[in-house]
Amino acid sequence: MRTEQRDRVTDGWSRREWLQAAAGLTATGVLGRSSWAQPVVADVEKQLVVHTTVPHNAEAALNDLVGHWLTPVEHFFVRSHAPVPEVDLATFRVSVEGMVEQPLELSVGDLQEMPQTGTIATLTCAGNRRSEHSAVRTVAGVQWKEGAIGNAQWGGVRLADVLKRAGIKPGAKHIWFESIDQVKKGDDTFGFGGSIPIEKAMADHDGVPGALVTLRMNDQPLPPDHGYPVRMVVPGYVGARSVKWLGRIVVSDQPSPNHYLAGAYRVVTENTPLAWVESGPIYNYIMNSAICDPTAEAELRAGRATVRGYALPPGNGRTISKVEVSGDDGKTWQAANITGQNVPYCWVLWQASLPVTSATSELIVRATDSEGLVQPQTVPWNLKGYMFNAWHHVPVNVT
């Protein structure tokens, strides 16, 4: 079963298979809901560090991350607020509503028939490295280490094209996304959601769409855990804005009232209604970097150590200009080599051969972006443990 699932995704789905699925057909004919739910949601076997199973929250082991600039699905972190919803492609639609001239109900087939585009973009959780905030003062939530990040190729339809088809009314300012999942919070059940500014929705960043209504991940249909059949991907924004299992797009003059825009994913230091309205939503992710190899408490020999990791440029379209590592508490820094691609909205992988001595108690990395801004040495704590991007320290033992 394990091998079978994996092969199914590895072998890929042809466009014909996709269109059949979208039309509610396979080679053997019309199928009902339960039949569709199973084969299509068959998932690749994950090789992740699991935090929770339902909803599924899991991150990559750091050694796995640095092996591939394009993260394979099995090593791509999963962040969910609710169980994977069942989907019947025959009836599944994404609605486009609110301040539009013509509301739309789009099937997967409808989306497949629109102009397709592909883009590579890194997604990262706003809570990546939350455990380092917790080391200062415990914060609730999934205690992510440095593995809640991944870089993939995404395929689908530019959100701008969908919105143009619906026709945006004057005065629109925000685009809401709402999932068909069922988040339970206290007595409430609702779909995960959020919004982005309309300027981002309509943006074209030198070919990278501001937001992509996404059907494919690494040239395969979206895996269930990653939003099958349709998700948003918003390059440069924290993962929470790339709503999975997309069911509804709303054009509005207001930001989304959804809890995950209005009452979470904001940097606050206290949990009061006033504090939440006083803080703006997090959109862009910020520059970050991590040492993935060696990992914490590794035993090293004095001499030269190979150090590898990732660095993420800020989500505003800059690139990484420099990654530096230190084995002497930041007194001296050595530039690492960026291995492979270095493009906006994507991480870089890097490697360095760093002298270490018996005096070396930790390795440190910091990144610099293409405007010369350096990753901060420290960052202030916040209540929800978001946006931790201080210099990354890895304790090691050198003999």
Add this chain to the structure above:
Amino acid sequence: MRTEQRDRVTDGWSRREWLQAAAGLTATGVLGRSSWAQPVVADVEKQLVVHTTVPHNAEAALNDLVGHWLTPVEHFFVRSHAPVPEVDLATFRVSVEGMVEQPLELSVGDLQEMPQTGTIATLTCAGNRRSEHSAVRTVAGVQWKEGAIGNAQWGGVRLADVLKRAGIKPGAKHIWFESIDQVKKGDDTFGFGGSIPIEKAMADHDGVPGALVTLRMNDQPLPPDHGYPVRMVVPGYVGARSVKWLGRIVVSDQPSPNHYLAGAYRVVTENTPLAWVESGPIYNYIMNSAICDPTAEAELRAGRATVRGYALPPGNGRTISKVEVSGDDGKTWQAANITGQNVPYCWVLWQASLPVTSATSELIVRATDSEGLVQPQTVPWNLKGYMFNAWHHVPVNVT
């Protein structure tokens, strides 16, 4: 002339004088615009470090700041985006409009007749300590050092009372403030403005109003540079939200479109339309502290040095629990004594007797708030140089 102006304010205005002024009368009868403009706008002689004269931007010398928990007007920083407007009290009105049941046109007399309240609150510019951001990378704007802060007693009418009198319509979310001043930006001329969330406008923080329609500063009519005849004071928020020379209050379901809410006073790292919409407005100020005495490059004798300064709790209603100073680069810290009042929305003054040696090259201060959060060691740079609140360092020479 200098003495005369100063005495006039120092001697104070009686309530009777105020009411006469508000009614367009003095003891000698009705006066026209020019007559009113002059005596009432007569200002105290300032003892400030002047950055610009028109508009007037000036900050306190640090030694002056630590002398008084309630900052005298002559040492209270001035931040203006336009020249002081002339005012004719006979015709001056503050309008209250937008999503209200009953628009209002309030004269100073009308405001005087409403229930008066007083509150002590610290105001500080979002750009206080901007020069330290500029030390990393030059940012435009007034190069404030640590003196763009002051603590005063403010008197006037709770904004909540004004809004209740007008009647707020359902769906209102933001309260806009607009000045009668005339800011020139490119070809545009407009009044300085901004907005606050309605929750803040209606808040009562254990007796401290969320926002005060302010007529008096330190028991005197507002000095011209501080917003005569009416200004907003929003305790806990950066100074920019405490709009001076208030002419208009608008109730809306949207944040103010004014440049100083939508296109300034936000933490951004690049100047693009998208970056501005992606960042939220700055509302609360954040915890800060500064050594005011000794000042930079002071000559000290080895032994014990008296160190004095201020510390500001975050603008969310917390207080300062601890101020610590170090003479050995942060290896060890000594608690300072908080001298005088320690209440929410107000700074504290503090003093320490710190051992210094020939190895001491700088003094450092950091504060801790009542929830145990410590001021950050470093802060990320931003394009407009706002919210600098890293540990404050003062280089000294010890012999």
